[in-house]
Amino acid sequence: MEPVPTDLTTALADVRTLLLDTPHLARAVAAGRRKGLEPPAAERVEVRPVQLKAGPHLQFTARTGPVVSTRNVPVDEAAAAVDDLLAQPYGNLHVETATEVVQVRVTKKGDAQVHRAAAAHEAGPAGHDKAKNRLVDPDDPLFRVLGAGGDKRRQVEAFVRQLAPLAPTVLSRPGDRVRAVDLGCGNAYLTFAAHRWLGDAARAEGKVLTTVGVDVREDVVATGRRAAAEAGLTGLEFAVGSIAGADPYADGGPDVGPDVVMALHACDTATDEALARAVRWGAPLVLAAPCCHRDVQRQLHGNRAPLVRHAILRERFADVLTDTLRSLVLQLLGYRVEVVEFIDSAHTPRNAMIRAVRTGSGPRPAARADLLAEFDELTRTWGVSPALARMLEPELAAVRAGVQAAL
Ligand SMILES: C[S@@+](CC[C@H](N)C(=O)[O-])C[C@H]1O[C@@H](n2cnc3c(N)ncnc32)[C@H](O)[C@@H]1O
Structure with missing residues (x-):
């Protein structure tokens, strides 16, 4: 499906909802920088739901060059961390859920191009040791x-x-x-x-x-x-x-x-x-x-x-x-x-x-x-x-x- 031009605030609100819907989230990536703005704090942040002993968490893995840091946030406290992430001037946001893949690209003018496609991944919190998600959906x-x-x-x-x-x-x-x-x-x-x-x-x-x-x-x-x-x-x-x-x-x-x-x-x-x-x-x-x-x-x-x-x-x-x-x-x-x-x-x-x-x-x-x-x-x-x-x-x-x- 072709990308749909969308107001950036609306697109970010949609992404926020998808990130906080942890039972259905597979993974998300924020990367790239918006034209004309200072770069975000980390070059790339990957977000995924993980099941820890202490319960379900959202894991934020930030990378800048070779430096990688990981932070696990309990899902019921994740809203602030998600808001912090979305406040950063990333040029691209990519979200995979149980049912769809949503891609938001911020244009030079500061609008969003939103691309949606059917998911090729199983979603939901994964144990660290058994991420069994298929990369290619056999039912594609x-x-x-x-x-x-x-x-x-x-x-x-x-x-x-x-x-x-x-x-x-x-x-x-x-x-x-x-x-x-x-x-x-x-x-x-x-x-x-x-x-x-x-x-x-x-x-x-x-x-x-x-x-x-x-x-x-x-x-x-x-x-x-x-x-x-x-x-x-x-x-x-x-x-x-x-x-x-x-x-x-x-x-x-x-x-x-x-x-x-x-x-x-x-x-x-x-x-x-x-x-x-x-x-x-x-x-x-x-x-x-x-x-x-x-x-x-x-x-x-x-x-x-x-x-x-x-x-x-x-x-x-x-x-x-x-x-x-x-x-x-x-x-x-x-x-x-x-x-x-x-x-x-x-x-x-x-x-x-x-x-x-x-x-x-x-x-x-x-x-x-x-x-x-x-x-x-x-x-x-x-x-x-x-x-x-x-x-x-x-x-x-x-x-x-x-x-x-x-x-
Ligand atoms: C065994 S099939 C594998 C096809 C495919 N990669 C797959 O795994 O389903 C090998 C393919 O390579 C092509 N092929 C063999 N020699 C080639 C060559 N020198 N240049 C281009 N294609 C070639 C054949 O026409 C054939 O379609």
Whole structure:
């Protein structure tokens, strides 16, 4: 639904009512500053209901730069704390309740633009140790539009759960836009779910999200476009083309690329194409759940080592070797990398995920030399040349030259 211009006092009174309706409140965020006014006391305040031993409280978590402070206020004394918060000149207020998501943006003129949408969260006070709220509502009408089954819904929920804790990496960057891509988007279940969740999170920080799903198949792109129009989603686009050639934000200027690169089960070396694109864009955040690993598997064929002599073991070992080499390449090129299981294998056997956060400076010279030695030893021992290293040959050659120069 489009934002509705509203008098600011009325909008703040509505937000006050929602914040004090703690049984139905999920969370709220105050962030951003109003044009022409002094900044608020804290850069960002998150408010959520919590159930403590002493009873239900509203928890206020304030952050300014790296400094975070938390205050718990009993709900029957929370009105004053809420009034103090709303008196601060925040530019954006984002409230999630059991039934709706309300976003208030204060305009340059000092009016409010109020955006309301159906909730994708369960609400109510949560114990500290069991915040079970779903990030992606399995009953979201989007899934009906897309026709996603239960396993796919669980996979995209699990994927978005991996994205959520890393999202502040991109949401805290300067600028009012956040850009995401889903490479090899296929039927676009993840594209829609991530756009839904990250769009809300971006709005809570006063930013606007664009997400582009890319796929070589014209039919799935056409379906994605139709579903986006049907669901009335803004900022969600689709592009036909290969991942290797994808550059959906090229119009923004030479240094503009996606902040978040996602790839869920992009087949074989399409995952490498996605990782290589991410590196060349300098994307701050990359999440890739690989699919089959035929590239390295093919290169291991004929190797008589016991570990890879049997086809099934060769297949499994190729998975491990490929993702290990991918991780090393990403680390060498300036990313902090974790490989995690993003979902139980009962839902998909392809349940590994590479999560990479760009660190900028990359590893220290000694660590870089060690990583390079590990990469060289693995590729030499197994006689393989992994696709990602082939795609990023110039970048890796520069790292190699740097390591050799430092010797
Ligand atoms: C297994 S499907 C996964 C789709 C989706 N990400 C999901 O998990 O539901 C892989 C998708 O990647 C697309 N694809 C494979 N190689 C590609 C490439 N090189 N460039 C663009 N798309 C590619 C395929 O057309 C297919 O739609």
